[in-house]
Amino acid sequence: MWEILDLELVASGLRLSTPLILAALGGLFSERAGVVNIALDGIMIFGAFGGAVIAYETSNPWYGLIGAMMLGGMIAHIHGIASIRYQADQVVSGTAINLLAIGVPAVVANALYNSTTVTPNIKLILPIIKIPIISSIPYLDVLLGKYSVLVFFAFAMVPISWFVLYKTSFGLRLRSVGENPEAAATAGINVYLMRYYAVWISGILAGLGGAFLSIAHGSSYVNNISAGRGFIALAALIFGRYTPKLTLAGCLLFGIADAFQIRVQGVIPIPVQFVQMIPYILTMVVLAGLIGKAQVPAADGIPYEQMK
Amino acid sequence: MFFKKYEVILLPVISVLAAGLVGAIMILAVGESPLEVYWIFFKNSLFTLNGIGYTLFYATPLIFTGLAVAFGFRCGLFNIGAEGQLYIAAMSVALVGIYLDGYSAWILVPLCMVVAFVTGGIWGGIPGLLKAKFGGHEVINTIMMNLIAFSLVNYLVVGPFHRKGTAILETDYISEAARIPRVHELLPFIPKTLPLNMGFVVALFACLVTYLILWKTKWGYEIRAVGISNSVSEYAGISVKKNLVLAMFISGGFAGMVAIPEVMGYRYTFHDSFSAGVGFVGIAVALLGRNHPGGVILAALLFGALNRGSLFLDLNFDNLSKDLVMVLQGVIVLFVATDKLFKKILSFGKPS
Numbered sequence: 082m083w084e085i086l087d088l089e090l091v092a093s094g095l096r097l098s099t100p101l102i103l104a105a106l107g108g109l110f111s112e113r114a115g116v117v118n119i120a121l122d123g124i125m126i127f128g129a130f131g132g133a134v135i136a137y138e139t140s141n142p143w144y145g146l147i148g149a150m151m152l153g154g155m156i157a158h159i160h161g162i163a164s165i166r167y168q169a170d171q172v173v174s175g176t177a178i179n180l181l182a183i184g185v186p187a188v189v190a191n192a193l194y195n196s197t198t199v200t201p202n203i204k205l206i207l208p209i210i211k212i213p214i215i216s217s218i219p220y221l222d223v224l225l226g227k228y229s230v231l232v233f234f235a236f237a238m239v240p241i242s243w244f245v246l247y248k249t250s251f252g253l254r255l256r257s258v259g260e261n262p263e264a265a266a267t268a269g270i271n272v273y274l275m276r277y278y279a280v281w282i283s284g285i286l287a288g289l290g291g292a293f294l295s296i297a298h299g300s301s302y303v304n305n306i307s308a309g310r311g312f313i314a315l316a317a318l319i320f321g322r323y324t325p326k327l328t329l330a331g332c333l334l335f336g337i338a339d340a341f342q343i344r345v346q347g348v349i350p351i352p353v354q355f356v357q358m359i360p361y362i363l364t365m366v367v368l369a370g371l372i373g374k375a376q377v378p379a380a381d382g383i384p385y386e387q388m389k
Numbered sequence: 390m391f392f393k394k395y396e397v398i399l400l401p402v403i404s405v406l407a408a409g410l411v412g413a414i415m416i417l418a419v420g421e422s423p424l425e426v427y428w429i430f431f432k433n434s435l436f437t438l439n440g441i442g443y444t445l446f447y448a449t450p451l452i453f454t455g456l457a458v459a460f461g462f463r464c465g466l467f468n469i470g471a472e473g474q475l476y477i478a479a480m481s482v483a484l485v486g487i488y489l490d491g492y493s494a495w496i497l498v499p500l501c502m503v504v505a506f507v508t509g510g511i512w513g514g515i516p517g518l519l520k521a522k523f524g525g526h527e528v529i530n531t532i533m534m535n536l537i538a539f540s541l542v543n544y545l546v547v548g549p550f551h552r553k554g555t556a557i558l559e560t561d562y563i564s565e566a567a568r569i570p571r572v573h574e575l576l577p578f579i580p581k582t583l584p585l586n587m588g589f590v591v592a593l594f595a596c597l598v599t600y601l602i603l604w605k606t607k608w609g610y611e612i613r614a615v616g617i618s619n620s621v622s623e624y625a626g627i628s629v630k631k632n633l634v635l636a637m638f639i640s641g642g643f644a645g646m647v648a649i650p651e652v653m654g655y656r657y658t659f660h661d662s663f664s665a666g667v668g669f670v671g672i673a674v675a676l677l678g679r680n681h682p683g684g685v686i687l688a689a690l691l692f693g694a695l696n697r698g699s700l701f702l703d704l705n706f707d708n709l710s711k712d713l714v715m716v717l718q719g720v721i722v723l724f725v726a727t728d729k730l731f732k733k734i735l736s737f738g739k740p741s
Contacts, residue, residue: 119528159723162727163726167730168729169726169727170726172467172528173725173726174723174726174727176467176722177722177723178723180669180673180715180718180722181715181720181723182719183666183719184713184717184718184719185415185719187715188415188419188710191708191709191710192708197710308536309532309533312532316526352544354543354544354547355544358536361537364529368523369519
């Protein structure tokens with residue numbers, strides 16, 4: 082069975098980390114601004130669905146990508162209205178989004194394509210980029226040779242997110258409303274607006290994560306396409322103590338576990354159902370705090386009431 | 390003034406009506422008539438004896454899962470794992486019912502009920518323990534336990550316990566002595582085809598017990614205190630950790646009791662993916678029912694009627710499937726969560 086532990090496993094792990102990275106970075110922005118986003122999973126499903134439908138209808142995966150971002154942002158905005166404006170319990174409102182993500186795609190797919198569980202295959206997925214020189218070097222070609230453009234984007238987003246959060250005044254304001262909204266408001270920051278920005282960013286990124294599954298890694302939307310990845314991304318975020326770098330490490334861990342799970346099926350004499358549990362059990366083990374307690378933003382999950 | 394007094398009843402009702410409106414827009418968007426759709430919904434669930442029977446039948450598992458989620462909420466815990474808990478319990482009950490053949494019903498029926506509660510409770514208790522011991526987020530952990538449970542029972546029903554000679558993914562049938570009676574066996578005027586069974590009575594009883602525990606015992610008081618404030622409870626000498634684990638155990642136990650109407654009263658076997666989201670609907674039931682056993686019963690009846698009615702959507706409308714109910718549930722949860730919106734509208738913008 083050791084032959085599966087090769088570079089191809091790492092490459093596959095990098096691919097499967099991509100949706101997790103996008104969703105987890107989305108969660109990072111939202112939670113850093115004080116809005117718990119348990120809706121990531123649902124937003125991913127909406128993004129995957131919207132991306133697949135638009136890519137199919139327009140025969141252009143780039144339109145699908147844009148559609149997924151916009152839909153993700155819009156769904157996140159619903160979560161924003163509920164949890165920022167109307168100070169709803171953020172976990173409950175996120176759960177509402179997750180419930181909608183079970184029903185709405187099924188109803189719309191049924192109306193469009195007479196199937197509640199799948200959309201038609203798209204002919205063209207997002208381009209796969211081959212790096213010219215590297216893809217001709219043995220070993221390195223397997224490891225870094227060819228990935229979807231979204232894989233590169235996701236990995237590039239990690240330092241970008243770090244820069245935005247820690248090196249810009251926007252990031253400082255965003256983090257301040259997640260740590261101490263009262264003080265931020267006193268300093269003249271519009272708490273609601275900052276939180277809306279954060280939730281929009283999280284929706285756009287999670288929508289992209291979903292689109293990766295349906296129009297880059299796969300070529301259609303299928304029922305329950307996220308397979309709990311939005312929640313695993315949250316676990317990676319907690320594992321990463323709400324910082325971009327460590328969150329990336331968490332996503333890679335889960336991505337490689339997922340790749341291992343897929344590649345080990347049929348190779349070792351363990352029923353496939355048990356192999357499939359690996360990423361989920363790993364998530365629980367990691368959450369149980371092998372790495373130490375998470376540094377939750379102080380005002381995370383606490384609605385803020387604006388003074389009139 | 391009027392509004393303040395009846396807020397408890399009015400807000401959920403308004404949430405449901407508003408969700409109905411959103412549903413109507415969605416129905417229009419897919420090119421069907423909302424009035425026609427809602428008429429089909431309620432004609433088949435409320436206006437015939439058979440329809441009412443089926444509504445109660447569909448409401449039964451929802452009472453259990455609603456109770457499960459509500460009990461968790463009362464202790465400040467969000468149990469999204471009812472779906473996994475009820476699958477584990479249903480499989481366990483099926484196995485006990487199959488392999489403890491030859492015992493009398495007096496032993497087997499209570500035993501199976503206890504098994505349902507305990508196995509569901511253990512599956513719910515694990516995330517509770519992880520929360521109490523390590524601070525692991527129970528929402529993520531219960532979701533993970535769901536996914537693990539789906540894989541586990543799928544393995545068991547596909548592999549070792551699959552009934553021979555059938556393509557359907559089911560176990561063997563449980564012994565006669567492990568079954569509970571259907572309502573038509575007791576009331577002759579009920580149609581024989583109606584699967585409504587004594588599990589419904591058990592569900593009502595569970596609601597009563599929950600009410601008594603939460604509001605009439607010291608322990609229930611402790612659980613609610615922990616739900617309101619961990620630190621204050623700790624200060625008052627209440628063991629927060631113990632109550633977190635216990636509340637998750639009981640919450641999982643209620644979810645597990647879904648096995649009573651479904652396995653002991655209806656299918657008499659473990660059927661793969663029989664639940665189809667009952668555990669998740671429990672969230673909507675609990676929230677709409679304001680986490681009160683009485684409210685849970687009312688909300689479960691509403692969703693039972695919706696589930697029953699939704700079966701007629703596929704038959705009558707080309708562009709609609711029963712998934713519409715899932716949409717309505719999501720919208721209802723969203724509106725219940727944002728009840729501040731309705732409070733604002735109803736009090737005409739005056740600050741309360």
